[in-house]
Amino acid sequence: MSSFVREMRGAYAFVERNVNLMKRYWGWELVWLIYSLTNALAITYIGNGMSSITGQEIDTQYVVSYLLVGALIWQYLSVIFYAISEMIAWERWEGTIEYTFMAPVSRPTHLVGTTLFAIGYGIVRTLAILGIVVVFFQLNLGGANILGTILMLLAGSVSFVGLGILAAVLPLLYPERGAQMTNAVAAILLLISGVYYPVETLPIWLQKVAAASPATYVIKGMRACLLEGQPTIELLPTVFMLIGIGITVILLGLFIFRHVERYAKKSGRLKRSG
Amino acid sequence: MSTHRLERVSADGSEHSISNLHALKASGVRKVFVRKNRQKGQGRLATQEGGQWWRSRKRREQVIALESIDLCVAKGEVFGVLGPNGSGKSTLIRLVSTLLLPDAGSILVFGHDVAEDPFAVKRLINRVSVDAAFFKKFSPIENLMYAARLYGMNAREAKIRMRSIMKRLGLKKETFNNPMEHMSRGMQQKVAVARGFLTSPILLLLDEPTTGLDPHSKRDVQAFVREIREQHDATVLLTTHDMEEANRLCDRIAIIDEGRIVALDTPENLRALVPSRDGDKTTLEDVFIELTGRGFEEAEAKEVKA
Numbered sequence: 001m002s003s004f005v006r007e008m009r010g011a012y013a014f015v016e017r018n019v020n021l022m023k024r025y026w027g028w029e030l031v032w033l034i035y036s037l038t039n040a041l042a043i044t045y046i047g048n049g050m051s052s053i054t055g056q057e058i059d060t061q062y063v064v065s066y067l068l069v070g071a072l073i074w075q076y077l078s079v080i081f082y083a084i085s086e087m088i089a090w091e092r093w094e095g096t097i098e099y100t101f102m103a104p105v106s107r108p109t110h111l112v113g114t115t116l117f118a119i120g121y122g123i124v125r126t127l128a129i130l131g132i133v134v135v136f137f138q139l140n141l142g143g144a145n146i147l148g149t150i151l152m153l154l155a156g157s158v159s160f161v162g163l164g165i166l167a168a169v170l171p172l173l174y175p176e177r178g179a180q181m182t183n184a185v186a187a188i189l190l191l192i193s194g195v196y197y198p199v200e201t202l203p204i205w206l207q208k209v210a211a212a213s214p215a216t217y218v219i220k221g222m223r224a225c226l227l228e229g230q231p232t233i234e235l236l237p238t239v240f241m242l243i244g245i246g247i248t249v250i251l252l253g254l255f256i257f258r259h260v261e262r263y264a265k266k267s268g269r270l271k272r273s274g
Numbered sequence: 275m276s277t278h279r280l281e282r283v284s285a286d287g288s289e290h291s292i293s294n295l296h297a298l299k300a301s302g303v304r305k306v307f308v309r310k311n312r313q314k315g316q317g318r319l320a321t322q323e324g325g326q327w328w329r330s331r332k333r334r335e336q337v338i339a340l341e342s343i344d345l346c347v348a349k350g351e352v353f354g355v356l357g358p359n360g361s362g363k364s365t366l367i368r369l370v371s372t373l374l375l376p377d378a379g380s381i382l383v384f385g386h387d388v389a390e391d392p393f394a395v396k397r398l399i400n401r402v403s404v405d406a407a408f409f410k411k412f413s414p415i416e417n418l419m420y421a422a423r424l425y426g427m428n429a430r431e432a433k434i435r436m437r438s439i440m441k442r443l444g445l446k447k448e449t450f451n452n453p454m455e456h457m458s459r460g461m462q463q464k465v466a467v468a469r470g471f472l473t474s475p476i477l478l479l480l481d482e483p484t485t486g487l488d489p490h491s492k493r494d495v496q497a498f499v500r501e502i503r504e505q506h507d508a509t510v511l512l513t514t515h516d517m518e519e520a521n522r523l524c525d526r527i528a529i530i531d532e533g534r535i536v537a538l539d540t541p542e543n544l545r546a547l548v549p550s551r552d553g554d555k556t557t558l559e560d561v562f563i564e565l566t567g568r569g570f571e572e573a574e575a576k577e578v579k580a
Contacts, residue, residue, distance in 0.1 A: 006426030013423030024411035103424035104396035
């Protein structure tokens with residue numbers, strides 16, 4: 001049997017396992033869906049009420065669309081980030097980490113399987129939230145550049161896969177606190193990346209930090225595509241930059257992961273916790 | 275040393291070149307862990323109110339898990355590692371499983387170094403540990419299918435094989451699709467044995483596979499290990515603190531205490547080290563007491579205290 005087929009079977013193991021986890025923990029899935037949905041609605045209602053809050057005439061429709069795009073894109077990117085960054089944490093919680101790490105499956109294969117699931121899951125979940133949200137708010141995407149949106153989303157996915165791998169190192173290094181640390185990383189990305197407000201509203205030093213976050217470019221690009229219909233050709237520099245960042249971060253993540261895995265084997269950290 | 279080699283087809287259909295001479299060879303293996311101990315009373319600090327509180331500090335200390343381990347396991351042998359809790363048995367298994375790296379020495383599995391060529395080793399081994407670690411909400415079939423896919427097995431063939439092994443281990447068909455969390459400890463451990471054997475490992479690592487099992491489940495698992503030895507082309511490395519189990523299942527036994535092998539021979543030869551007293555048959559515990567100066571319970575109590 002070719003090693004390619006064997007690796008693909010290995011990658012599919014992670015897709016199937018994660019789908020089974022979703023099925024078995026369907027109650028939690030429902031809770032998180034409701035949480036994400038209400039979160040998106042609550043934030044968008046802030047935009048809806050801006051005129052009432054300020055007592056001034058405001059283009060509420062634009063503010064609502066601005067917030068909604070940010071909420072939905074963040075929803076998608078954070079799903080990818082968490083699905084990948086928690087690939088080690090899940091194994092620790094369930095106690096299966098030793099079995100997965102002694103199986104003849106390479107780490108890139110492990111990652112490919114987790115990423116395939118993460119992207120599929122992220123798309124389904126975001127579409128589900130979008131489907132419900134449009135019942136509450138009118139989202140006018142008549143002039144949107146759909147091709148550019150897809151390109152930007154794919155390029156953003158690559159960079160978030162890389163960030164997910166980097167964050168996945170934390171539960172490998174810190175068996176007890178690693179998973180909490182990944183939450184902190186996600187929270188900082190949310191703060192600095194201009195998800196609900198322009199990055200320019202941040203203090204200067206935070207704006208400089210924001211320039212290092214791929215989410216800043218993805219969200220800005222997505223708003224340009226969806227709300228302003230920016231032509232694809234104008235988006236290409238951002239798309240290529242995001243792909244470049246993504247590939248660099250993925251390679252860096254794999255490199256660090258390999259060394260941390262070796263350190264974990266040296267220090268005896270490859271064991272279950274919780 | 276001559277290295278007679280042969281080809282073997284594993285569960286995933288791939289061929290491996292394996293040494294026929296030693297299934298496992300450990301030379302001068304040492305493993306030390308660094309443990310952090312929170313020490314109270316170091317660094318007394320004065321507070322503003324004139325009182326004082328104790329600042330706890332973490333002190334690093336080295337714990338020697340294994341020291342100068344040398345052993346060879348022949349192909350097809352059931353090799354036992356017998357010792358009290360905390361003697362280093364599980365560390366040895368985890369080193370062979372590629373989950374730990376030795377600090378010194380080498381471990382070869384059919385000629386492949388666990389530290390230098392872990393991927394080749396992984397394709398030849400599987401393991402059953404004392405705690406049946408599974409996705410508890412998954413059914414046995416879902417858990418075993420996950421394992422089968424990780425080892426590159428064909429799903430259809432894996433399904434047939436897993437059902438057959440589980441039936442052989444006495445698991446009822448109705449339980450195959452129920453969540454593992456609803457199964458007894460004994461049944462979970464049988465699924466763990468099925469998972470270990472599903473991928474047709476040529477070196478099966480059994481880390482206290484019957485600890486905590488009821489007598490009936492224990493007999494079932496032991497019978498299966500004997501069957502592996504008699505009917506299949508597999509080598510078994512079995513760790514246990516059950517003397518009777520070691521005596522019954524193993525071709526040779528290494529007695530391990532505080533990370534060192536204190537004796538290594540066949541069960542008969544080990545028992546022959548100690549003359550029988552009062553006409554009673556010498557047990558492996560008698561041998562352990564003779565060699566270490568203390569009994570198993572005493573050794574385990576010391577470990578807990580440490």
